Amino acid sequence: MTRGGTGGAGTGLRARVRTRDGWAVQHAVLTLTDMTGAQVLRATADDEGMVRTGDPLPGGSYTVIVTAIGYAPAASTLIVTASGRADAGTVVLARQGGAELPPPGTWSLDPAHSSVSAVAQHLGISSVHGRFTDVAARIEIAEDVAASRVEAVIGAASIDTGNRLRDGHLRSPDFLDVERFPEIGYRSTGLSEAGTDRWTVHGELSMHGVVREVDLNLAYLGTGPDPWGGVRAAFRATAELRREDFAMTYNQVVSAGIAAIGTTLRVELDIQAVQGERLPEL
Structure with a gap:
């Protein structure tokens, strides 16, 4: 029955x-x-x-x-x-393995309360921090969480490290080449549980005309109402990229063979997503 x-x-x-x-x-x-x-x-x-x-x-x-x-x-x-x-x-x-997940459905990234940043080593002794200010993403939470999906688009020219000359160089053909490749895209291909409230997002990153498989280490931080009548979910994710994998081989060397900019980037994402296709009016 x-x-x-x-x-x-x-x-x-x-x-x-x-x-x-x-x-x-x-x-x-x-x-x-x-x-x-x-x-x-x-x-x-x-x-x-x-x-x-x-x-x-x-x-x-x-x-x-x-x-x-x-x-x-x-x-x-x-x-x-x-x-x-x-x-x-x-x-x-009760959800198996941890806290409650966001309810199934469509979720939209709130760019005003999210950040996508990257950190690279500089001169072998310190780090350079940058972020992208033009980011859009759509998340589909499925009944079977492992079937959930995410798609994101980043405006490559929106890179901001707090230094105008450095930002201009990063937009040039030495690095992102934003005139030829204006968008950075990410599309998930799978999701697997990695622990309590932790997941591995498997996906493909397209950048600088190259597509590579990139995994995101994702932590779910919780869900709750916002002051504008919406419902929000928060996530934090990290990944490591090698510039050479995306045909960005600029590698000026200073004394003792130390590269001016490191070849490995640490990507950090702090995301707030709002339930629904549209964001609430703030």
């Missing part, structure tokens, strides 16, 4: 499936077994996490088991009255 039965009004089973944060767990599966362990009913939650069946149930004591991909199962005892109806109330599922 599935949700949406045709029995009389007020009969059947009702339940609400939620995360600890109160989000609906879409398409969770509820199984009802009798005291012998025999399955009596199996129903699927709708897009709002609601389970509704219409056919009356035999009175008695049952076990309710609720499961969903990525969540620990929950079990409880349920009493069905002689009227043939029962309300399991709100069933709370």
Whole structure:
């Protein structure tokens, strides 16, 4: 039996499936077994996490088991009255391995509250920090978290290291060559769990006319409401790139064979994403 039965009004089973944060767990599966362990009913939650069946149930004591991909199962005892109806109330599922993830759907990067930066060694003794100010991204959180996707586009000319001459050099053909390659793009190809609230995003980075596989080490920092009526999720990610992998081979050498700019870049992303296709008006 599935949700949406045709029995009389007020009969059947009702339940609400939620995360600890109160989000609906879409398409969770509820199984009802009798005291012998025999399955009596199996129903699927709708897009709002609601389970509704219409056919009356035999009175008695049952076990309710609720499961969903990525969540620990929950079990409880349920009493069905002689009227043939029962309300399991709100069933709370805990995500396996850590804190609750953002609810499934589309999320848009908020560029005003996000940063994409890179750090390179300078003269072998210090670091140069830069960031890109023109960034757009779309995140699709799937029911099966491993099937989630992200796409991002960065304006290469938006590099800002706080030094006008250095920024001009980084935009030149020696490095990003922004006239020929105005955009840096990233498209995920997979996602795998790396620990509690940590993931590895597998994807392809296109930069300077070259496409390479690049993994992001991702940490999920939490979800919550914002002052503008939206819902936000926060992430932090890091990666390491080699300039040579993207055909950026400029390598001026100073004394003792030390390169002026290191060949390895450490990329750091601090991301806030807002639920929905559009950002709220601030």
